[in-house]
Amino acid sequence: MAESEQEIAPYDAVKLPERVRSPWVQLAMRLALAFLLVAFMTMLVYVDGDAYVDNNDPEDGITLLDALYYTTVSLSTTGYGDIAPVAPHARAINAFVITPLRVAFLILLIGTTLEVLTTHTRDLLRVNRWRKKMSGHVVVIGYGTKGRSAVDTLLNNGQDREKIVVVDPSARALHEANQDGLSVVQGDASRRDVLNRALVRDASHIIITTDRDDTNVLATLTVRQLNADAFIVAAVREQENTPLMKQSGADSVVTSAEAVGRLLGLSSLSPTLGTVMEDLLTYGAGLEVAERELLVSEVGRQPQSLIDQVIAVVRDEKVFRYFDPVVSQLARGDRLVVVRASKELPWAPRPGTHDEDFASEDR
Numbered sequence: 001m002a003e004s005e006q007e008i009a010p011y012d013a014v015k016l017p018e019r020v021r022s023p024w025v026q027l028a029m030r031l032a033l034a035f036l037l038v039a040f041m042t043m044l045v046y047v048d049g050d051a052y053v054d055n056n057d058p059e060d061g062i063t064l065l066d067a068l069y070y071t072t073v074s075l076s077t078t079g080y081g082d083i084a085p086v087a088p089h090a091r092a093i094n095a096f097v098i099t100p101l102r103v104a105f106l107i108l109l110i111g112t113t114l115e116v117l118t119t120h121t122r123d124l125l126r127v128n129r130w131r132k133k134m135s136g137h138v139v140v141i142g143y144g145t146k147g148r149s150a151v152d153t154l155l156n157n158g159q160d161r162e163k164i165v166v167v168d169p170s171a172r173a174l175h176e177a178n179q180d181g182l183s184v185v186q187g188d189a190s191r192r193d194v195l196n197r198a199l200v201r202d203a204s205h206i207i208i209t210t211d212r213d214d215t216n217v218l219a220t221l222t223v224r225q226l227n228a229d230a231f232i233v234a235a236v237r238e239q240e241n242t243p244l245m246k247q248s249g250a251d252s253v254v255t256s257a258e259a260v261g262r263l264l265g266l267s268s269l270s271p272t273l274g275t276v277m278e279d280l281l282t283y284g285a286g287l288e289v290a291e292r293e294l295l296v297s298e299v300g301r302q303p304q305s306l307i308d309q310v311i312a313v314v315r316d317e318k319v320f321r322y323f324d325p326v327v328s329q330l331a332r333g334d335r336l337v338v339v340r341a342s343k344e345l346p347w348a349p350r351p352g353t354h355d356e357d358f359a360s361e362d363r
Contacts, residue, residue: 034108041071041101044093051090055082074098075105130183135202137163141189141219142210143173146235146256150207151182165198190218192226200226208234208250213241217248224249280339288342292352294334294359301330307351308338332359 042064045052049062052070062070062083070083085091138154140147143166151164166177167189177184187194189210200206206223208216213236220234234250236242237257245253267274279286291314303310303322313320313327314335320327327334341348352358 030108034105037101037105037108038068038071038075041075041098042067044097045070048090048093051085051087052083053086055084075102131199134163134165134199136204137165137199137202138205138207139165139167139195139198139200139203139223141167141206141208141223143168143177143184144209144211146209147207148176148180150209151180165203167194167198190215190222192222195222195226200230203227203230206230206232208232211237213237213245217241217244220245220248220250285342287339289337289339291335291337294330294332294336295351296357296359298330298351299332299359302328303330303336306336306338307349308336308340310336310338312337334359 046062046064046067049067052062052066054060054062054066066083072078073080085094138159140151143151147166147168151166154164155161161181162183164182166173166182166184167187168174168177168184169186169188171186174184174186185194185198187197189195189208200223206227208219208223210216210219216234216236220232223230223232231252232250233252233254234245234248235254235256236245237255239255239258242253242255263274263277266277276287280289289311292308298306303313310322312322313324313330314337315327315331315333319337330336340350344350344353
């Protein structure tokens with residue numbers, strides 16, 4: 001797509017999370033500010049009463065009630081003219097202080113209307129700021145059960161909430177994602193203009209989790225055309241669609257229906273095994289599967305000899321099982337896939353979480 005097409009994409013399809021305030025709180029704040037303006041102007045006129053004249057009773061001067069009366073008719077732009085500034089400095093104050101106060105008071109009175117009129121401009125500015133700082137983010141296509149679970153996992157593992165963008169065509173998903181503090185682009189993820197609004201070109205990871213395999217394939221094709229470097233994880237319902245999804249550009253494919261079926265079968269054959277598998281898939285309690293860097297102290301050792309239960313070793317972007325002879329000795333640059341306690345316990349330490357020296361090749 002041409003760069004000009006990306007620039008003219010409508011902003012109103014991008015919905016950023018709002019800070020919701022009670023309408024009663026907003027009303028109370030506006031009333032308090034209005035009373036504050038009235039009180040300030042009343043005291044300003046009363047203290048400088050000699051600079052004003054009451055045409056109905058010029059001999060008695062300006063009382064506090066006169067000052068309040070003058071304030072209310074001035075701020076409401078009624079202006080009967082019976083009380084008026086006569087001294088030059090009072091007229092200057094009226095021009096440069098009271099007139100701005102009058103404008104502010106009118107804004108408060110019709111604040112709701114003005115807010116509606118300025119919402120679009122405000123959203124344009126917010127989206128512009130959002131676009132400028134959004135890079136290396138995660139785009140989640142589909143905010144159903146799988147999408148919400150994927151987002152929860154990302155957040156629980158330290159992903160910045162502001163660096164997640166949800167793409168979904170439904171208004172309900174938009175509302176739920178905004179309630180969760182996420183930015184949302186509403187629309188069909190197989191369309192280039194929708195993905196451009198989600199800034200897919202600058203994303204580092206794309207998670208595709210709609211409920212239809214054909215939609216997932218189209219979305220994967222479109223995403224890969226827009227971003228050749230992003231890591232794409234896609235879900236499919238049927239195993240037979242996995243090769244097609246990978247041909248479309250997905251780096252990793254998860255078969256959701258068969259994965260659930262396997263878990264159900266395992267739980268039926270061995271309830272204990274099913275419980276352990278459920279534990280591994282549940283964040284925050286019991287066991288977890290994690291990937292971490294190799295420590296300097298672990299270089300040259302066998303995977304089976306480490307404190308963590310190593311189940312795989314990533315070497316040169318290839319995954320080897322822990323028992324593979326190729327990784328019988330760990331080397332610098334390796335990454336470990338381990339099963340460990342989700343929270344460190346006195347009897348279950350978590351290597352790699354205490355500022356140890358890592359054995360990365362670039363160190």
